[in-house]
Amino acid sequence: RLYCSIQNQTSTQHTTQQHLQMGRELSVQALLDMGFTDTQADQMLERANKDGAGQSEHATSTLMVLFVLGLNPSTVLKVLEKCPELFCVKGTHLEQRIDNLRRLGLLEGSLQRVVSHYPQILTLPYKRLNTVARFLKEKCAFTVQQVTDIFRDSPAVAHCDLGQLEYKFQYAYFRMGVKQSEIVKSKLFRVPLDEIRCRHCFLERRGLYQTPDKKGQTLIVNPQLNDFLAVPEETYLTEVAIATQEEFEVFQKLMEREWLEQDDGQERGMES
Amino acid sequence: TKWAGSLPKYPHTNLALQNFDATHKLQLEEAWPSVRASMLCEQKYGALVNNFTNVEGAMAQLQFQGCRDFVSWTVSEAAREILQPAASSHNNPSSLESVVVDQGIVPASLSQNIKCLVFPRGDISRFKPSRPDENGLLGYYLMDAASILPALALDVQEGHSVLDLCAAPGGKALALLQTQAIRFLCVNDVSVGRTLRLRRVLASYIPKDLLTEDKLRVTSFDGRKWGEMERDTFDRVLVDVPCTTDRHSLMEEENNIFSRARTKERQRLPQLQLELLMAGIQAVRPRGVVVYSTCALSQMQNWYVVERAIHLAQEELGISLQVADLRPLTQLFKETFNFAPDPYLGQLVLPHLTANFGPIYMCKLKRIN
Ligand SMILES: C[S@@+](CC[C@H](N)C(=O)[O-])C[C@H]1O[C@@H](n2cnc3c(N)ncnc32)[C@H](O)[C@@H]1O
Structure with missing residues (x-):
């Protein structure tokens, strides 16, 4: 299969193959032959040698697989710099x-x-990914297509602790009353839980968001998750929450403390 | 469930919230969301410094934690601004103070010696509870800092006799006593239980020799009867009436005034408030001052009560009242508190997340004849 796909690649990749066969370690020449520019080749080697990764027996095959996937040299460089x-x-x-x-x-x-x-x-074993996919289907009742969309929009879910993932889902589903389709559309899993809770609770306390009742009804029209999660904070404040930056800053500090104390189950005894 | 604690989810606090959403939204319009969120978040406190203990010690300790006396701080800030060029000649604080008053920077009509420390805007630090000194007296009393304002507005002067008609648990009475100007203070509260609490508070802050009968009287009468008992007597009367205690009603389930069982009582509040204010107006001497205050946002309990009292006093008792202008006071403290813009009668502190005090409404009346 690997062989077949290589046959379909351009001549650059043919040369690549030759170099792969010749030696396993990365060299400037090999990288140039693969289609990297001088600077890119230097950057790549620097990156690769930083923690000895370039000496890995798999280094060249990694590059090749990425080329086979259809990524161009500059993307491959970015990918390896990131990871x-x-x-x-x-x-x-x-x-x-x-x-x-x-x-x-x-x-x-x-x-x-x-x-x-x-x-x-x-970097994750495929079994892990399948576990996450199964979890999203079984525990959170997402459809197969929705699971695909989640991996496409928020691939970092693959690394999330399943307990935390479940908590985030349940927060959106039960506490905010949002259906699966909207969760997917809003790219909720990209947003850290604290940010979700802060933005949501802030709206709720301002009287701009209500958890739907058992029949799914609210007295006010809730803003779309999409409009207040996936937007920059400034947009969120000026267009949805209609509040100042200072207010939201204080609110976040207060929330952090509230949650901390809730978790600790602490009682505070302040005289009023 | 897992999601508890984020909003009042219990019936009574919810009823309060629904009620406020219906009434306050109309009244406060676009300011309501901000006030609403503030009242649903932890409120800020102020530390009323007890002048009868080691003041410097307590102040230093509190200032070390980052708070400052909003009263003197604002006064000196205001003075500094105006006196910039002459600043060097007014180095010592007492002369600063006299200049401040002479030049009308500070309304002369402010009770003196009241110190209340708060953390700056946006700072959410909390106060530690105060510890007793070697005489068993506490160094400061924690309360909503905005509650100090009615006591400041009362303008207590040397030798005054003062009536606090609804005094328990005693925060404002304590503030008034800090002036050390009062010749005779009468604190009253209809509830016997709460009067006991008031006594305990006074005993933990005020030296015994200042609590003797010739200086202080603690009573448990129905304040509405005061007009019949003691007329034209006091130089100053504080009428800090029972109300819907808006912040409290949103947060505390127990004993909530919005519970169905207390509906009648709640509906009768404005009438009770009016009668209490009328009694206060009768108890004050001519040219004396009455301050009416609540910790509610509702107009029905605030200016509406005052307006009716002014009218009734004139019509039925022949007493003319003048509404004092509190704008100099709000102007002075606008950095610390968030005042409602252009109130019709009196002043209203609106809770705001960066200055989460109040709500406190107050109106100051001068009796003309
Ligand atoms: C807002 S609280 C006063 C708080 C107090 N001024 C302070 O600063 O700590 C109102 C008080 O009015 C009392 N009260 C209610 N009805 C009354 C009446 N008819 N006469 C006198 N006091 C009354 C209540 O018991 C309650 O303690």
Whole structure:
């Protein structure tokens, strides 16, 4: 399979193959032959030698797998700068993991985008990814397509602790009353839990957000999750919360303390 | 469940919130969301310094933690601004103070010697509880710093006799006693239980020799009867009425005035408040001052009560009242508190996350005849 896909690549990649066969260690010449520019080759070597990753027997095969995936040299450089651990992953494992991402529904295009934005996803054994996928389907009742969308939009979920993931989901689903489709649309899993809670609670205390009742009804029209989570703080404040930066800053400090004390189950006894 | 604690989820606090959403939204308009969020968050306190203990010690300790006396701080700030060029000649604080008063920077009509420390805007630090000194007296009393304002506005002068008609648990009475100007103070509260608490508070802050019968009287009468008992008597009367205690009602389930069982009582509050204010107006001597205050936002309990009292006093008792202008006071303390813009009668402190004090409403009336 590997051989076949290489056949389809351009001549640059043919040379690559030759170099791979010749030696395992990275050299400037080899990198230039792969299509890197002088500067890129230097950067790559520097990166690779920083923690000895370049000496890894897998370094060249890693590069090759990334080329085979269709990434260009500058993207490959970025990927490895972001995630030098990949130098040390066995080529066959990388292929396995990429194939698994395809099986999870990531199509060409999305697949490359995910890998270039979040190469860390390839450091995880494919079994782990499948566990997360199963968890999202079974525990959170996302559809197969929604699970794919989550991996595409928020690949970092792969690394999340499942307990925390569940907490975040339940917060959105029960506490905020948001359905799965909206959770996916809002790219909720990209946002840290504290930020979700802060933005939500702030709106709630200002009287601008209500948890729907059992029939899914509210007395006010809630803003769309999409409009207040996936936007910069300034937009959130001026367009949704209609509040000042100072107010929100104090609110965040207060929330942090409230949650801390809630967790500790602490009682405070202040005289009034 | 897992999600408790984020909003009042119990019936009574919820009823309070629904009620406020219906009434305060109309009244405060675009300011309501901000006030609402503030009241649902932890409030800020102020430390009323007890002048009868080691003041410097207590002040130093509190200032070390980052707070400052908002009263003297504001006064000296205001003075510094105006006196910039002449600043060097007014180095010592007492002369600063006299200049400040002479030049009308500070409204002369402020009770003196009241010190209340607060953490700056946006600082959410908490006070530690005060510890007793070698005489068993506490160094400071923690209360909503905005509650100091009615006591400041009362303008207690040397030798005054003062009535605090609804005094328990005693925060404002303590503030008044800090002036050390009062010749005779009468503190009253209809509730016997709360009067006991008031006594305990006074005993923990005020030396025994100042609590003797010729200086202080603690009573448990229905304040509404005062007009019949003691007319035209006091130089100053504070009428700090029972109200919907808005912040409290949003946070505390127990004994909540918005519980169904207390609906009647709540509906009768404005009438009770009016009667208490009328009694206060009768108890004060001509040219004396009455301050009316609540910790509610509702107009029905605030200026509406005052307006009706002014009217009734004139019509039924022939007493003319003049509403004092509190703008110099709000102007002075606008850094510390968030005052409602252009109130119709009196002044209102609106809670704000960066200055989470109040709500406190106050109106100062001078009796003309
Ligand atoms: C807002 S609290 C006073 C707080 C107090 N001034 C302080 O600063 O600590 C109102 C008080 O009015 C009392 N009260 C209620 N009805 C009264 C009445 N008819 N006569 C006198 N006091 C009354 C209540 O018992 C309550 O303690």
